[in-house]
Amino acid sequence: MKRRGPPNKHAEAAKAAKQQRLEPNISPGPHGAAETLISISGGPDGQQLLDAEAIAPWPVLTLLIDDFFTYIHPLAPFPHEPTFRMSFTAREDRTNRGFLALLASMIGCLVASFPRTARLHLKAQQNALHMYPKAITLIDRCRTVALEARGPCFYSKEDTTVYDAATSYFLGLAAAYTMQWKMCRRFMAESMAFIRELGYHKPRDMGSSMFGVTYRGPSFNHVEDQLGKRIFWCIFLGLRSMYQLGTHHSDIVLPPPTPSDPYPELPVEVDDQYILPHQILGQPEGIVSLLTGFNQGIKIYMTMNGLVSVEMSYxxxxxxxxxxxxxxxxxxxxxxxMxxxxxxxxxxxxxxxxxxxxxxxxxxxxxxxxxxxxxxxxxxxxxxxxxxxxxxxxxxxxxxxxxxxxxxxxxxxxxxxxxxxxxxxxxxxxxxxxxxxxxxxxxxxxxxxxxxxQNGLGNVDAAGGPANPSATTTSTTATTTSTSPGIKxxxxxxxxxxxxxxxxxxxxxxxxxxxxxxxxxxxxxxxxxxxxxxxxxxxxxxxxxxxxxxxxxxxxxxxxxxxxxxxxxxxxxxxxxxxxxxxxxxxxxxxxxxxxxxxxxxxxxxxxxxxxxxxxxxxxxx
Structure with missing residues (x-):
């Protein structure tokens, strides 16, 4: 049957729209397919808009990084400052997703530990303070950026790095300072898992291996080796400190060292500028390294090993x-x-x-x-x-x-x-x-x-009754009042x-x-x-x-x-x-x-x- 009259443009448009909804085009063009594959694979082009400035303006980031190495680095001496600053200046946050995750975790840790510094820097930027009215807001943003930078395929990648362990540690520490304990335990356990996978929980000659393949790779890097040791000992310090406060995390077990399973060596007491990938230079005479103070804290808590060993065993x-x-x-x-x-x-x-x-x-x-x-x-x-x-x-x-x-x-x-x-x-x-x-x-x-x-038993007569009727009451009273406040x-x-x-x-x-x-x-x-x-x-x-x-x-x-x-x-x-x-x-x-x-x-x-x-x-x- 033939249609009479001209076609109804509105009806044709509605019919086409309905058909498109019912039968979507599942075969995108070549350009769209390439973009889709890149996005799914987590490639750098799939996240072009995600960089460090997703956290705060670049001038504020620069100030916060300076504050991190001034205030936080003496207590958690990683990452390697010269290496990090070179990457930061080269804007590797735009090309290296692992570096961006590390950067975000460092800023989040700084703000959680020292919120005043972020407040002052944000005040100096017009309207910047309105972005983060609460410290927890900025900390959450840093965590979000770090996890997005890692991408959905992060946990399926074959190899991890010492920087992945550092990122997890800072995320855990920021969660601890904001009293988000479940998240803290999760990230700390993750950081320790990375350290063990990389073999930094043991001396160098006892490196971790799986099926004969050493995870540290064929080329030895002194910078990464020292960072791995520092992260391990930071986790050790945190666990022993929490142990003193009565907080025992069963999901992060760190037993005392034994001859068959020793701890790694202490970090070398040399400042970062004297540690190169291929060698470690000597600390200048008369200049105390910041690692000296860091190692002193380790020695203090190492005195707990005997007591912790007994507590964990019997x-x-x-x-x-x-x-x-x-x-x-x-x-x-x-x-x-000590x-x-x-x-x-x-x-x-x-x-x-x-x-x-x-x-x-x-x-x-x-x-x-x-x-x-x-x-x-x-x-x-x-x-x-x-x-x-x-x-x-x-x-x-x-x-x-x-x-x-x-x-x-x-x-x-x-x-x-x-x-x-x-x-x-x-x-x-x-x-x-x-x-x-x-x-x-x-x-x-x-x-x-x-x-x-024993005295109560001695006062019982042959008939089985107490010789002194008040003996039992006196005994009970003495036992109860001996622990009462004010009774010596x-x-x-x-x-x-x-x-x-x-x-x-x-x-x-x-x-x-x-x-x-x-x-x-x-x-x-x-x-x-x-x-x-x-x-x-x-x-x-x-x-x-x-x-x-x-x-x-x-x-x-x-x-x-x-x-x-x-x-x-x-x-x-x-x-x-x-x-x-x-x-x-x-x-x-x-x-x-x-x-x-x-x-x-x-x-x-x-x-x-x-x-x-x-x-x-x-x-x-x-």
Whole structure:
């Protein structure tokens, strides 16, 4: 049947559109097919728009990278600074997806650890601060860029690199600092898996292999070898630190070394500029390497290996009290000996102020001169914030990579390491002492209960009834009240040298803690992130909240000062007094109430430090 009249253009268009919907064209043209294949394969042309500027403007990125190598690199000394800076300047973020992922993870870790620096740099860029009103927003963006740069085929690729391990570590550390614990464990376990796959968890001559093929490749690279060792030891430090706090991650198991399964060598104490792919040059005489301070932290936590070995095998409770008490005493002496021989740049004289506390007022507790390194007027970082400076417009930081050789930069990095070293040493000493006191008190309670039980049996007459009707009640009451607050346990045996030494050590920890707290400035404490603050707060809280019968004269006198420090540190750690912070707790980047509150807390800390020293330090305690 023929159609009458001209065709209906609207009807024909609707019919064609319907047919296209029902029968889509699954055979794209040659150009479209090529683009599709490139996109699926994850090739560089498939992600042309993804580069470092997807995180922040390039000038801000440059400043953040400088800050990373100034503040974070002394504690996590990877990647290799000269190599990274060459790649960064050459804009490899546009051509190398692994480099972009590493770059994004580094910035995310910096912001999570030190959010103030990102806030200041974003303020200097017009409208840049509105991109990330919260620190967690910028951290999430960095993680998103890092994972997108890895691509969907990342986990199916044949070979991994040491830079993949570094990326996972920084992603995990950023998650830890923002209290996203599940994500932290996931990335940390991934980083350790990469390190084990590459063989960096063992000495060089025991490299990992699969079917006779060494994963390190045929050519040996000193830069990558040193980075692999540094990442392994960073994970070791994190796991041992969490172990002290009672957080055991079963998915990241790192048993102590054995003759058949030893740990790798410590990183060479040589700065990055002297480590080349084909050789390692000597560190110039008279210049202390930043790796010296890094290795010192490793040596402190290595003293835990004996105790961790027992805990992982049988548990301390499976042994008679004599065995763990000797082990704890030996571990305590070992960690104290580790502090001997430190270079002057990494030393705090813990005993210099005990007799004359005014003689060693910390140099960082007073505002820096007008044009000194990293002062409030020159750097834009108001470390010693006054209430007046909170509302002043902060200038853009002037210290950049061009001044990386400035001696003040190295001194600042030493101060950051020094704060971490002494916080780690105090935390480890306190851990040994508290473990001993807990075991001692439990042992005494067990002996007391056993004696009361024996005495109760002796009072039973031949008829099977108690000779003294109140004997059972008295026994139960004594057992219950012996652990009640304010009731002193059985006095320590003055002939027991271990008990005497541990009791005296607890008093010494109180003194040393107050010395360290009044010797660490904000500029050294803040870049360490929650890790350092948590260590110090944990030690101070243990001393403050412990049973009264355990506190010696110094601890009792220092109760008020320690309580004040704990309260301030808990505010800095963003943990409310009633409990821990929630997962994903946000840290503000925007100017306003959050920033003002943060600056007030730092001002409170400095004010309490100064007041403690001006009051005579230990001599001024009541």
């Amino acid at each position: 548990g301390v409770a499976a042994f008679p009290f004599h065995d763990p008490r000797v082990m704890l005493e030996e571990s305590l002496e070992a960690v104290k000996q 502090m001997e021989g430190l270079p002057r740049e990494l030393t705090i004289d813990l005993n210099s102020g005990l007799g004359n506390p005014r003689s060693h007022a910390p140099p960082n507790l007073t505002p820096a001169p007008q044009h000194s390194f990293l002062d409030s007027s020159n750097s834009g970082l108001h470390y010693f914030a006054s209430y007046q400076s909170m509302h002043q417009q902060q200038p853009a930081p002037k210290f950049r990579h061009a001044a990386s050789a400035h001696p003040g930069r190295r001194l600042l990095q030493f101060d950051i390491q020094k704060a971490n070293i002494y916080a780690s040493q105090l935390a480890t000493r306190s851990y040994y002492v508290e473990r001993y006191l807990n075991l001692r008190d439990a042992h005494r309670e067990h002996v007391r209960a056993h004696q009361q039980h 346990p059985v006095p320590a045996d003055p002939t027991d040298p271990i008990d005497t030494s541990m009791t005296a050590e607890r008093e010494l920890i109180v003194q040393h803690l107050l010395t360290v707290l009044t010797s660490i400035s904000q500029r050294s404490m803040e870049p360490n992130g929650a890790s350092l603050i948590n260590k110090i707060r944990q030690v101070a809280s243990t001393l403050v909240n412990d049973a009264p019968e355990r506190k010696g004269p110094v601890a009792v006198k220092a109760q008020e000062s320690l309580s004040r420090f704990v309260e301030i540190l808990m505010r800095l750690e963003r943990i409310p007094p009633g409990g821990g912070g929630g997962e994903g707790e946000e840290v503000s980047l925007a100017a306003g109430e959050d920033e003002e509150q943060e600056l007030r807390v730092w001002a409170d800390l400095r004010e309490h430090q100064v007041r403690f020293l001006q009051g005579g330090g230990f001599m001024g305690l009541p």
